[in-house]
Amino acid sequence: MAIEVITREDLNEFRTLLLKDFKDLLNSKPEQSKKWLKSIEVRNLLNISPGTLQNLRINGTLTYTKIGGTLYYDNADIDKLLNTNKTQALPTLFK
Template sequence: MAIEVITREDLNEFGTKLLADISAMLNTKPAEQKQWLKSNEVRKILNISPGTLQNLRVNGTITYTKIGGILFYSSADLNKVLESNKVDASVSLFNPKWLVR
């Protein structure tokens, strides 16, 4: 049974390699997001029914493109809609707005 001695230089080298690996993982770009989504993909992402998606189209909340009977939705437009309807989470059960004077 051989005993290995780990020196400070070994630990410094390990730390440098570890930081380089972590940095490389953080700097990698995420997978490309599809530019155009079909109705079923949008429904899955938003977890909504076909009728709700139709209502969002009819009232102009979500823009779409129709080609040959297939509806396509821009992922950039969907992200804009989600961002524009974001609700601030500053109100909590322990500090409701209506109790603050």
């Protein structure tokens, strides 16, 4: 069985690599989204006007919950709306 000597430089290199790996993990972690969004957050997310958001509520396209005077939208419903209206990309004619 061979004995391997570990030097301070080896430990410093290991420390540097370990810290880099932790930083990469923290930076690559997907941002947790909120469960419920207010109207202004939905409008900013979808880049729509207050009137368009109102139309989505009125015609039942987007469900909401009203508590007091504040409207809340389920983030899962917004994702579902976007996914159900997804279209296939057209094939490119020129490559």
